[in-house]
Amino acid sequence: MSLKKLGLIALLSLATLPAAAQTQVVRIGATPGPHAQILEAVKPIAAKKGLDIKIIEFSDYVVPNAALASGDIEANSFQNQPYLDNQVADRGFKIESVGLTVNFPIGVYSKKHKSLEALPNGATISIPNDPTNGGRALLLLQDKGLIKLKDNVGFKPTPIDVTDNPKKIKFVEIEAAQGPRVLDDVDAGIINTNYATAGGLDPVKGPIARENPKGPYVNLIAVRSEDKDKPWVKALLESYHSPEVKKFVEEQFKGSVLTSW
Template identity: 40%
Template sequence: MLQSMLSSLALATWQTIYMVFIATAIAIIGGLILGVLLYLSHNKQNLSIRLFNQVIGFIVNITRSIPYIILLILLYPITKIIVGTTIGTTASIVPLAIAALPFYARLTESAISEVDKGLIEAANAMGATKLQIIFKVLLPEAKTLLVDSATLTTIGLIGYSAMAGIVGGGGLGDLTYFQGYNNGNYFLLYGGVILLIVLVQLCQSYGNYLTNTKKLTSMWVLAGILVLASIAQIGYNAYQDTQNKNIITVGYAQSSEQQKVMEMAQQVAKNEYGLNVKLVSFGDYNLPNRALNNGDIDANVFQHIPFLENQIKEFGYKLTEIGKTFIYPMGVFSIKINSLKEVPMGAKVAIPNDPTNRGRALMILADAGLIQLKTRASWKATLSDITDNPYKLQIIPLQADQIPNNLSSVTLAVINNDFLPKANLTLKQALFVESKDSPFANIIVIRDNNKNNPLLRKFIQAYQSPQVKKLAEKLYPDDAAIPAW
């Protein structure tokens, strides 16, 4: 167990270094070029040059103003064009680099602006060309500020890389949050945090060293080592992709229990059907269907039919169900009261905020007699569909994985089964449980044009195997996982 966790930490550390190094290299090279151009075109009388400066400056400012998590999503089409996929560690490099490049460009422009104008005038008087002034005066004289800026950019990218987990990018941030914090694994949580701190301290210390040394030999040596390691990683990824054609990629929403179920299905597929299943975890419910529709994965296992129908209607996805997995009944939980009869007036109630689970939670509250909904309300229900709220409940939609963390702040919470272990709860402790004939059975989903793929049929058989059923019943006790096939 310890060896496995240490291995996970080592792999996540390398993934972070790999992502951040390549993104930093691209940002620094591109940022230097862009920063120099912005500096040279600043306050010029030539109308076309001034227009160039304003347009580039406007684009840079727009990019810098977009929060990284949103930029990551907006850049999906560009990421797809550049690396051929929107998921994985390599795909995460594209938004990281694009987020950092304009930031470093502005820092470069500012650093060059600090160069003594007298040196530039002297170089001009000696007949130096523009390129000579740039490479012999501006950049050398701005070296200290440029290195400080590069250090700041690198540290910022280490923080940004923590969000790579939502697209299956891996890294220390992904490991720390999803497998550490969300799953209550404190070894991975604190181990990941410590390693992130170590990386930041190493970056800062090395940056300080470079600003105080005249020779940058060590920087070129380190860069060379990282370049070779990155090339080896890219080559290994390409080699793996060509080694076995009998392979499919399956996405799922990250949680400790679901990961174990998926790994069991992966093992059965390999042992009994000779099928290699590559698993990709996502940190957001909306991403697996996008990745599937775009062809980045071959199937996903995380949703029920109403959720799929809602996504198809909203985004026009060409997706279809190919098999059922389990029904995971949701329940109403509390650590403050022991019965629904004790619900006080004005009690706070946390429910999932994604569209279908939000409506599903409202239906559960209505079945429990806490609220009333419009007659034809279904899983599409919203807070505006509540017709009677006798307890004056304050219903608070939260991200599903955050509800267990906020149990002490609310009176009641409707929790997805995947996150019960995080709160040290079982379905047996629920004050009210959704009916076992719930229509919310989870399903295996594929693209419409992939229905006849025999590899996917093998995966269904592996998932619906006795081994997976037995493990799920162990992980989800008290009928918290009911086979739906």
């Protein structure tokens, strides 16, 4: 082969390096259902900005932050600010929010009763057993008038903070993902929208009561604190907050998931 041809091959090889260098793999943890589905819609938009998004699904709310903190993933998209604050306080994770995503109004579901008023005395209600979502469930019941909680209880009340319980409701604390599976065994269950959807429930028409969508429970994208100002984070947020993704959320979920940008 001539020197001229070898030189041409070398130049062509070098010409491909900048494009390859611009592509960055970003592993994002998400819970199954809407969070993961929305990220699938983000992928082609992010690809145009040089990001190769790999979606890693987790079946619970605990592991995604541990995986992020340890470097097994670069970001996660599954939680709200009160939950993240609780995880950081309890576990010392150096991770933080870099942008808002969507809101999933939590709902009360029942296979036995058609309204909260129809719940009998001594009814059993399942609630998530993590502090943030369990507290969120109790705050919902207080908002609907079923119970009263201690004053200034904040965002993480537990059943021992209930001060007035006229119907003598019994609370069954379970892993959030198990909510749809235990509905046959309780009078009602308070279930996060992503798990309701994954469990075949209709999060718009299905609940007998639903949380006010305005509040602190908007979901977010979290990254390690050391990464928050990196260019790929900005590109990821721009991709997520695009008109195309907003349209996807509105058409796909028809009101069960609300965009927050």
